[in-house]
Amino acid sequence: xxxxxxxxxxxxxxxxxxxxxxxxxxxxxxxxxxxxxxxxxxxxxxxxxxxxxxxxxxxxxxxxxxxxxxxxxxxxxxxxxxxxxxxxxxxxxxxxxxxxxxxxxxxxxxxxxxxxxxxxxxxxxxxxxxxxxxxxxxxxxxxxxxxxxxxxxxxxxxxxxxxxxxxxxxxxxxxxxxxxxxxxxxxxxxxxxxxxxxxxxxxxxxxxxxxxxxxxxxxxxxxxxxxxxxxxxxxxxxxxxxxxxxxxxxxxxxxxxxxxxxxxxxxxxxxxxxxxxxxxxxxxxxxxxxxxxxxxxxxxxxxxxxxxxxxxxxxxxxxxxxxxxxxxxxxxxxxxxxxxxxxxxxxxxxxxxxxxxxxxxxxxxxxxxxxxxxxxxxxxxxxxxxxxxxxxxxxxxxxxxxxxxxxxxxxxxxxxxxxxxxxxxxxxxxxxxxxxxxxxxxxxxxxxxxxxxxxxxxxxxxxxxxxxxxxxxxxxxxxxxxxxxxxxxxxxxxxxxxxxxxxxxxxxxxxxxxxxxxxxxxxxxxxxxxxxxxxxxxxxxxxxxxxxxx
Amino acid sequence: xxxxxxxxxxxxxxxxxxxxxxxxxxxxxxxxxxxxxxxxxxxxxxxxxxxxxxxxxxxxxxxxxxxxx
Numbered sequence: 001x002x003x004x005x006x007x008x009x010x011x012x013x014x015x016x017x018x019x020x021x022x023x024x025x026x027x028x029x030x031x032x033x034x035x036x037x038x039x040x041x042x043x044x045x046x047x048x049x050x051x052x053x054x055x056x057x058x059x060x061x062x063x064x065x066x067x068x069x070x071x072x073x074x075x076x077x078x079x080x081x082x083x084x085x086x087x088x089x090x091x092x093x094x095x096x097x098x099x100x101x102x103x104x105x106x107x108x109x110x111x112x113x114x115x116x117x118x119x120x121x122x123x124x125x126x127x128x129x130x131x132x133x134x135x136x137x138x139x140x141x142x143x144x145x146x147x148x149x150x151x152x153x154x155x156x157x158x159x160x161x162x163x164x165x166x167x168x169x170x171x172x173x174x175x176x177x178x179x180x181x182x183x184x185x186x187x188x189x190x191x192x193x194x195x196x197x198x199x200x201x202x203x204x205x206x207x208x209x210x211x212x213x214x215x216x217x218x219x220x221x222x223x224x225x226x227x228x229x230x231x232x233x234x235x236x237x238x239x240x241x242x243x244x245x246x247x248x249x250x251x252x253x254x255x256x257x258x259x260x261x262x263x264x265x266x267x268x269x270x271x272x273x274x275x276x277x278x279x280x281x282x283x284x285x286x287x288x289x290x291x292x293x294x295x296x297x298x299x300x301x302x303x304x305x306x307x308x309x310x311x312x313x314x315x316x317x318x319x320x321x322x323x324x325x326x327x328x329x330x331x332x333x334x335x336x337x338x339x340x341x342x343x344x345x346x347x348x349x350x351x352x353x354x355x356x357x358x359x360x361x362x363x364x365x366x367x368x369x370x371x372x373x374x375x376x377x378x379x380x381x382x383x384x385x386x387x388x389x390x391x392x393x394x395x396x397x398x399x400x401x402x403x404x405x406x407x408x409x410x411x412x413x414x415x416x417x418x419x420x421x422x423x424x425x426x427x428x429x430x431x432x433x434x435x436x437x438x439x440x441x442x443x444x445x446x447x448x449x450x451x452x453x454x455x456x457x458x459x460x461x462x463x464x465x466x467x468x469x470x471x472x473x474x475x476x477x478x479x480x481x482x483x484x485x486x487x488x489x490x491x492x493x494x495x496x497x498x499x500x501x502x503x504x505x506x507x508x509x510x511x512x513x514x515x516x517x518x519x520x521x522x523x524x525x526x527x528x529x530x531x532x533x534x535x536x537x538x539x540x541x542x543x544x545x546x547x548x549x550x
Numbered sequence: 551x552x553x554x555x556x557x558x559x560x561x562x563x564x565x566x567x568x569x570x571x572x573x574x575x576x577x578x579x580x581x582x583x584x585x586x587x588x589x590x591x592x593x594x595x596x597x598x599x600x601x602x603x604x605x606x607x608x609x610x611x612x613x614x615x616x617x618x619x
Contacts, residue, residue, distance in 0.1 A: 300589075350551075351551055354551040354554050354555060355551060355554060357554040357555070357557070357558055358557075359554070359557060360557070360561070361557075361558070361561035361565065363565060364565040364566070364567035366561075367558070367561050367562055367565055367567055367569055368567070368569050368570065368571075370558065371558075371569045371570075371571040371572070371603075372571055374571075374603075375571050375601075506589055507589055507590075507591055508589040508590065508591075510590070510591065515589065525591050526579065526591055526594070526596060528591070529591035529592060530591075530596055
């Protein structure tokens with residue numbers, strides 16, 4: 001608002017798709033230019049959310065001692081005007097309390113302190129907290145600090161983009177908690193469409209910063225699947241000798257807090273509960289061994305195996321190793337492509353195999369033997385001819401080499417144009433700053449011409465890319481349609497194709513309620529569900545009662 | 551190929567045997583879509599794929615019984 005008054009600044013802040021306007025004011029105590037500017041520009045101002053600054057005015061609204069102090073009764077008209085403008089015209093309310101702390105504290109000791117700095121806000125944006133900071137620096141004015149009542153963006157949300165390198169290759173994504181505590185790291189691992197979160201902890205044995213950070217950030221943490229680390233705490237849950245050892249009875253409250261946070265808040269269970277293997281083995285022989293490192297997991301993700309390694313290297317802590325109970329991605333099945341060479345070889349081999357079947361059979365054992373041999377030979381033929389399809393890494397199945405070339409050319413043209421633009425801006429800036437030379441000017445002209453040429457190249461590359469994708473799509477779907485058989489409708493129905501199983505998809509035994517991991521147990525659970533316990537007897541008289549054919 | 555298979559099938563009928571190889575099946579477990587809890591066995595559909603030679607044998611036998619018996 002420099003045209004009207006230098007002492008008034010309008011600042012817009014974009015937070016979570018919401019624009020908040022802050023009006024920063026310095027009101028001159030003799031001419032009141034800022035106040036007049038606000039009053040004059042009432043119509044041109046946007047909706048104000050926060051008005052804050054040094055108003056240099058006294059009023060009963062923020063200073064109850066005005067009535068008793070004659071020195072504060074100057075400029076009554078201006079202070080009333082300020083209240084009227086803020087409350088009636090802009091609908092704001094004052095945050096400073098009536099008998100709140102003074103905001104102007106003179107550096108000279110003989111002067112009195114006043115409330116001169118005010119904060120006005122919208123009622124719906126009333127601050128969660130408001131305080132007058134003591135740290136004035138070299139000024140007479142104390143800074144005002146307030147907390148906005150707007151939702152914090154969730155900082156610790158594990159997201160791995162689908163189709164990204166991290167997503168496809170199962171790379172771990174590190175989401176640190178450095179703001180709150182360097183000793184806690186949140187790592188997200190994307191396995192088969194499921195994001196597993198690991199919280200890696202080092203809990204300081206004196207200040208317990210990691211424990212406090214976890215307890216404080218309960219709301220902002222995502223669902224944790226594994227919490228593992230060095231907790232430096234003793235508890236009878238993982239160390240049965242705590243009761244007998246006095247040295248382990250310290251920090252009982254902290255270890256109870258750890259158990260409460262992990263079990264009750266995050267619903268985790270301790271893995272090294274039963275084994276009670278010591279995980280901290282001092283390199284000094286006179287020290288005792290402790291269980292300081294522990295692993296907490298979701299009950300559904302209880303490890304298949306857990307072990308404390310002996311190989312400590314140079315540390316006192318033994319590494320913990322556990323096996324996740326998640327299904328591996330199903331490998332694509334080997335198939336024989338229709339009309340392929342392998343298909344022709346397989347058909348010939350099968351023809352030869354069937355023609356070599358015996359011409360007569362002596363008894364039923366001979367029949368059984370022949371069929372068993374036939375099955376073995378057929379499996380051998382299938383194994384020798386079938387190939388595992390090599391799936392394209394591109395998301396679209398119709399994508400081909402031509403699309404790759406066109407896309408690469410388009411990306412190259414874009415990068416070249418960007419480089420040229422950046423170079424031109426640099427040269428123009430240097431020219432404007434007076435560092436130019438005749439060579440510089442010539443280069444600017446050359447780059448401008450090149451920029452126009454790259455625009456043409458970009459247009460051509462874009463068109464080529466579109467055409468390549470259209471051709472690839474047409475080729476792919478025409479091929480599909482020509483090969484499609486009217487009776488094999490399932491070839492084009494998406495829900496019948498192989499689906500990736502989720503990593504946490506474990507069956508639960510309906511009698512015991514426990515999750516099953518082994519294939520034999522899974523088969524047993526399915527058989528129990530789908531096979532009737534007492535099948536109804538078959539009534540064979542039905543056959544006798546059937547009417548004979550005419 | 552067909553002649554040798556028919557010999558094999560007639561041998562099965564004459565010997566009165568349904569070979570064990572015909573009864574072996576491969577079961578595929580398909581998850582049903584939009585189920586609330588995939589840890590329950592009933593959230594899956596089992597499809598048993600039988601031996602093709604066995605299915606052909608059963609079809610031939612049914613045909614024989616229906617029209618030629």
